[in-house]
Amino acid sequence: MAPNIKEGLIKLIELQKIDKAIFDLKKEHDEAPGRLAQIDATSAEMKAHLKGLEENRQKMLLDQKKKEGDLAAREEEIKKAQGQLGQLKTNKEYQAKLAEIESLKADQSVIEEEILNLMEAVEAAKPPIETERQRLTEEEKNFAQQRAALNGRVKQIEAEVQHLEAKRKVAAAGVENTMLQHYEHILHGRWSVAIVPVKEGSCQGCHMLIPPQVINEIRMHEKLISCETCTRILYLEDDVGAA
Numbered sequence: 525m526a527p528n529i530k531e532g533l534i535k536l537i538e539l540q541k542i543d544k545a546i547f548d549l550k551k552e553h554d555e556a557p558g559r560l561a562q563i564d565a566t567s568a569e570m571k572a573h574l575k576g577l578e579e580n581r582q583k584m585l586l587d588q589k590k591k592e593g594d595l596a597a598r599e600e601e602i603k604k605a606q607g608q609l610g611q612l613k614t615n616k617e618y619q620a621k622l623a624e625i626e627s628l629k630a631d632q633s634v635i636e637e638e639i640l641n642l643m644e645a646v647e648a649a650k651p652p653i654e655t656e657r658q659r660l661t662e663e664e665k666n667f668a669q670q671r672a673a674l675n676g677r678v679k680q681i682e683a684e685v686q687h688l689e690a691k692r693k694v695a696a697a698g699v700e701n702t703m704l705q706h707y708e709h710i711l712h713g714r715w716s717v718a719i720v721p722v723k724e725g726s727c728q729g730c731h732m733l734i735p736p737q738v739i740n741e742i743r744m745h746e747k748l749i750s751c752e753t754c755t756r757i758l759y760l761e762d763d764v765g766a767a
């Protein structure tokens with residue numbers, strides 16, 4: 525006995541609703557790891573930026589300490605040279621020692637200037653670090669919420685898919701076998717849309733115009749009619765009473 529085409533169409537439309545819902549949920553499910561990775565990447569980027577600011581400040585601080593050491597060393601050298609002044613025998617040696625002391629003092633003022641500049645820079649580096657640290661703390665809260673929401677949604681999707689797949693089994697069991705095979709073949713090749721209505725004369729799968737004689741064939745219910753362009757099964761909403 526030939527299968528009842530109209531009844532088959534109605535059942536396939538019902539099956540299609542379930543399959544489309546499963547497809548969309550699975551797509552959303554598959555996108556979740558990428559979205560999680562994106563959150564992690566943004567977080568890592570912010571942390572790296574903060575770390576860079578902190579390291580830069582730390583570097584300047586170390587440089588400042590080193591220069592403070594240099595300054596103290598010059599101070600010692602000056603004291604030592606000044607101590608030697610009294611022991612010098614000739615005026616020439618005395619003048620040379622004085623010149624050495626002057627040179628050391630000149631070095632000192634250069635180093636002092638550098639230390640002052642570094643102190644200013646170290647101080648100026650503080651507020652942006654603090655701002656960035658606060659921003660990161662705030663953002664980490666957001667990231668944690670986003671991760672929790674995503675993970676929650678993934679679990680919800682898994683439950684929904686499980687429920688829909690059970691529903692699908694029942695719906696598919698009601699469809700005549702060759703029709704089901706035909707439907708499923710198109711389904712897998714066509715982004716999970718295997719059966720579409722004709723609206724205002726065009727296929728709602730690929731939007732190509734459907735000739736009037738094909739529309740008449742659909743109404744005849746002799747066989748499943750496919751769109752010549754996208755191969756999807758066609759139906760008419762008023763024909764099958766689907767909304």
Ligand SMILES: [Zn+2]
Pocket residue numbers: 727728729730731732751752753754755756
């Ligand atoms: Zn089409």
